[in-house]
Amino acid sequence: MSGRIEARFARLRAEGRAGLVTYLCAGDPDLATSEALLGGLAAAGADLVEIGMPFTDPMADGPAIQAAALRALQAGTTLPRTLDLVRRLRARDGDTPFVLMGYYNPIHAFGRLRFLDAAVEAGVDGLIVVDLPPEEDEELCLPARERGLAFIRLATPTTDAARLPVVLRNASGFLYYVSITGITGAAAPVAQQVGDALARIRPHTDLPVAVGFGIREPAQAAEIARHADAAVVGSALVDLVARGGADMVAAVHGKVQALAAAVHGARGR
Amino acid sequence: MSLINSYRAGPDERGHFGIYGGRFVAETLMPLILELERAYNQARRDPAFLAELDVWLKDYVGRPSPLYLAERLTDHLRGxxxxxxxxxxxxTGAHKINNCIGQIMLARRMGKTRIIAETGAGQHGVATATVAARFGLPCVIYMGEVDIARQQPNVFRMRLLGAEVRPVxxxxxxxKDAMNEALRDWVTNVHDTFYIIGSVAGPHPYPAMVRDFQAVIGHEAKAQILEKEGRLPDLLVAAVGGxxxxxxxxxPFLDDREVRIVAVEAAGDGIATGRHAAAMSAGRPGVLHGSRSYLLQDDDGQVIEPHSISAGLDYPGIGPEHSWLKDVGRIEVEAVTDREALDAFQLCAALEGILPALEPxxxxxQVIKLAPTLPRDNIIIMNLCGRGDKDIYTVAQHLGVKL
Structure with missing residues (x-):
């Protein structure tokens, strides 16, 4: 068990603030630029870094993240290269939790146990695999936990009282609350509804809760951070990568700074 | 695996056929998929539901469909x-409506008020648009831009039936991309929307449910051949996309072990060219669209874009139950090229006065290859699952004819 996720949320709790979780797709727009982007996130204020494993058919993602995955694949990104990228990032940053996020088939093709061992060795702390619900826990969740990798679960507005214990049963690291019924980068969440949902969830778990899907701007992120332990921003950053330009890396890091300032200050002092 | 009592017992309670099947979907969909499973399990044991389904199949779909002895084709092939x-x-001109009627009855039972579907050739889209019109429910059909271009008549039919066709x-x-987009719609509108999946693919319970609604084909064929010939057939042949x-x-024939069964995949330009849609012949087990099955994928697990002249077979996967039946040796899998399918299309038109769809x-x-190798007292049943009117533009183009 790396313990980095637990340590990070413990520190946030001790400091009385919420965290910022960022998502970028590995290899987007190419591996070298992606390394520069991901390598600068912690300094820009990201508390936890989600790294997308590109897949041709990301069925829960909106157009921005689909396009990011296709750019990454076009640039030659593969799962082994994503793991190499994490290994290089880890060599320079021993503290920031890294979570790999994606779909099951590339892992299935790589070999699920071989993948888990490689992920631990590369310095990965947790996994989010969108198309592995608790009904399929034997595939990856249970062997991941045996190896000390957190298996982060998604709860959604459709997760009712009967479903929630099933979702939480083998969850670890943190709970990712998907704030809307929909795909990434779509409608904006309503902070009040998120607050109500978290009030429903909290009594069932001690895990920290991060909230994502549809959060784009610092003010929105701050709203969410008043309720959640962390706010997740993905599509808004990926859109800046898509826009490109000579100052793209700085633009992404600048946006992360603005989001981090808003999230970290959200609860006042 | 050698001690299989029945090939018809699957799936297990988790939706698995051997290692295949399952429920590989986003959490947002899980409560609905579990609700669908409960609703379907109740419906399929409810005599009133089944009786109503039979009436729709008889009076609206036009079942039973005939089992027709193709004499001139038989004479021509000398086998x-x-x-x-x-x-x-x-x-609507294909088997797709058997399933659509069943699913829309289930949608109504579950109180869903909006219908979505994916379509390749457009046959499933047309069948879905048809039942949505008949039951008065709004309907959105997702269809890839490439398929829209090659299946214009079906696109117009869907629009005439009141469906919104959304290009992907x-x-x-x-x-496959139409299915991705339909899943994205479903995740977004899960509260009121029923997704009518058109193939024996997708997360459990779809593969079993679609199979059950389509099994009317085999049940009828079995009764018809017993009536006509007094015995079971020696060989079944059908095309497989999903x-x-x-x-x-x-x-219905899986436990009649004397009946040989052949599934025919689309070999496109030929399997060696890499431009094909033959998931079982040339793919490996993988996970896409909610289940594990044979899948066309590269070494990194990225899905390979399939190719077939037939839009209905142009899919990189295959149903999980087919995958299992292949592995346990109950079905044989063959593959046929675009060229061979076009030749068969023309032969059927010339000898039998029937334009088959490019899928059948x-x-x-495959029948043309096999029949001459078999004795004359052997019996083949082939599923002529769709008519070819929708394909005349594609066929014309390949024959160098301008319409």
Whole structure:
């Protein structure tokens, strides 16, 4: 068990603030630029870094993240290269939790146990695999936990009282609350509804809760951070990568700074 | 695996056929998929539901479809007797409506008020638009831009039936991308929307449910051949894209072990060219669209864009039950090229006065190969699952004819 996720949320709790979780797709727009982007996130204020494993058919993602995955694949990104990228990032940053996020088939093709061992060795702390619900826990969740990798679960507005214990049963690291019924980068969440949902969830778990899907701007992120332990921003950053330009890396890091300032200050002092 | 008592017992309670199947979907969909499973398990044991379904199949779809002895084709090939199961005579011109009627009845039972579907050739889209019109429910059909271009008549039919056809421009812009987009719609509108999946694919319970609704084909064929010939057939042949027409014919015969069963995949330009849609012949087990099955994928687990002249077979996966039946040796898998399917299309038109869809033209091409190798007292049943009117533009283009 790396313990980095637990340590990070413990520190946030001790400091009385919420965290910022960022998502970028590995290899987007190419591996070298992606390394520069991901390598600068912690300094820009990201508390936890989600790294997308590109897949041709990301069925829960909106157009921005689909396009990011296709750019990454076009640039030659593969799962082994994503793991190499994490290994290089880890060599320079021993503290920031890294979570790999994606779909099951590339892992299935790589070999699920071989993948888990490689992920631990590369310095990965947790996994989010969108198309592995608790009904399929034997595939990856249970062997991941045996190896000390957190298996982060998604709860959604459709997760009712009967479903929630099933979702939480083998969850670890943190709970990712998907704030809307929909795909990434779509409608904006309503902070009040998120607050109500978290009030429903909290009594069932001690895990920290991060909230994502549809959060784009610092003010929105701050709203969410008043309720959640962390706010997740993905599509808004990926859109800046898509826009490109000579100052793209700085633009992404600048946006992360603005989001981090808003999230970290959200609860006042 | 050698001690299988029945090939018809699956799936298990978690939706698995051996290692295949399952429920590989986003959490947002899980509560609905579990609700659907409960609703379907109740419905399929409810005599009132089944009786109502029978009435719709008889009076609206036009079942039973004939089992037709193709005498001239049989004489031409000088081998086994060839029967065609005429599912192209159904309302809307294909087998797809058997399943759509069943699913929309279930949607109504569950109180859903909006229908979505994906379509490749457009046959499933047309069948879905048809039942949505008949039951007065709004309907959105997702269809890849490439398929829209090659299946214009069906696009117009869907619009005439009141459906909204949404072009899909992501990925390879064919059936798999239409299914991705339908899943995205479903995740977004899960509270009121029923997703009518058209093949024996997707998360549990869809593969079993679609199979059950399509099994009417095989049940009828079995009764009809017993009446006509007094015995079971020696060979069943059907084309597989996702596999619904084939599973519908095969399933009632799976435990009749003397009946040989052949599933025919689309070999496109030829399997060696890499431009094909033959998931079981050339793919490996993988996970896409909610289940584990044979899948066309590269070494990194990225899905390979398939190719077939037939939009209905142009899919990189195959149903999980077919995958399992292949592994346990109950079905044989063959593959037929675009060229062979076109030749079969023309032969059927010339000898039998029937334009088959390009999908069953693949099955027919395999029959053309097999029939001459079998004794004349052998009996073949081939599923003629769709009519070819929709394909005349594609066929014309390949024959160098301008319409």
């Amino acid at each position: 086994a007797k060839i029967y065609l199961k005429r599912d192209e005579l159904n309302h 421009s992501s990925g390879s812009r064919t059936l 596999g619904s027409n084939a599973m519908g014919l095969f399933h 033209a693949h099955a027919l091409a």
